């Protein structure tokens with residue numbers, strides 16, 4: 001922990017500026033060997049958190065590598081909680097590498113992936129959920145994901161968890177007091193109060209758990225496959241959802257032969273959207289490979305959007321789509337701008353097997369907003385306000401919160417049944433430990449390493 005690390009924190013490649021970060025006890029020593037401020041005052045005389053202009057030099061021979069800005073931070077008031085410095089130089093690939101090499105030569109060692117943020121976590125500057133949120137922020141590829149991550153980086157989720165833990169700690173101190181002083185009865189009033197706090201914490205944990213579906217759908221994305229027979233309008237729908245002309249649309253059946261994929265924000269969730277070849281029996285070798293791939297994608301989808309062409313009666317190809325599947329399913333009845341040729345039997349067949357039916361015209365855009373709302377509803381978009389509500393998104397949060405709810409439930413039952421106080425106390429302690437685990441207290445080294453190894457070097 002005490003060694004001094006350095007890394008380039010800006011992306012690899014040519015840019016206006018690059019930032020080299022240094023952190024650890026020896027930061028000032030490293031900086032003194034590679035940075036010479038312009039003017040009379042030394043770096044330490046300029047104080048911390050001040051941008052100082054100067055020369056960046058090689059510690060070996062004093063050769064000037066670049067001119068740049070050094071900013072020093074003193075422990076604990078820094079990102080990592082240690083002494084830290086940020087050195088901005090010109091963003092050329094070679095110069096950046098030379099400045100980093102100078103820092104390493106002056107005594108720092110190269111930081112591992114995520115090591116700055118890991119140190120911040122170990123020094124109590126960030127909770128584990130906040131650190132995970134930093135990872136999400138860096139990976140954010142949609143507005144919703146950014147909003148979720150930014151609010152968690154700002155402590156929204158951690159604050160909720162620590163508030164719940166505080167409430168539970170109060171209950172536990174009352175219970176400990178009752179154990180230590182058995183002659184002073186907790187009394188009915190006291191028990192009611194303890195029970196009501198336990199119920200409140202359990203309800204809050206359950207509310208947080210209920211955000212998982214949306215949180216996961218925003219961060220990981222939902223694997224969504226558009227399927228249907230050739231010419232139903234799959235590629236047109238893919239384009240309408242992406243808002244771009246990515247898929248080729250023609251009236252020649254069988255043009256989409258491969259699987260097209262993109263990540264897109266739709267209905268408040270992130271779709272891993274897939275356009276597939278139309279399902280039909282074909283003697284064309286390339287098309288039949290496409291059909292095979294389409295069937296594979298459909299098999300692994302979490303959400304299927306099955307497109308039907310309402311301007312012609314159902315075909316065998318359509319009926320193949322109406323079979324059961326584990327995925328959530330939305331039927332899009334397309335070409336609503338044309339006369340409807342589906343029979344009422346066709347419509348009721350579709351109605352039986354799908355979670356939702358949306359009439360759409362990819363030609364005019366009618367129904368696309370309704371489709372977005374239907375997708376959003378499947379993933380609780382209306383119920384969870386990203387940026388406002390505390391939201392969980394990782395399977396780790398979900399698992400520990402679920403265990404916390406189970407233990408609280410057992411504690412409430414035990415209290416209501418008048419079981420011994422130490423048994424109730426043990427259950428509450430377990431629940432508090434699970435809440436702590438959600439927030440990163442008491443998690444194993446393995447979990448911590450797993451989380452930070454996903455970061456890039458320099459973060």
Ligand code: GDP
Pocket residue numbers: 228229230231232233234235236237248249250251252253254255256278334335336337338360361362363364
């Ligand atoms: P795919 O084979 O299922 O991908 O279908 P395409 O998206 O390539 O569309 C097949 C044909 O139907 C094209 O000529 C489209 O212009 C047309 N089409 C798609 N959606 C609509 C719609 O809503 N209304 C009308 N009138 N034509 C559509």
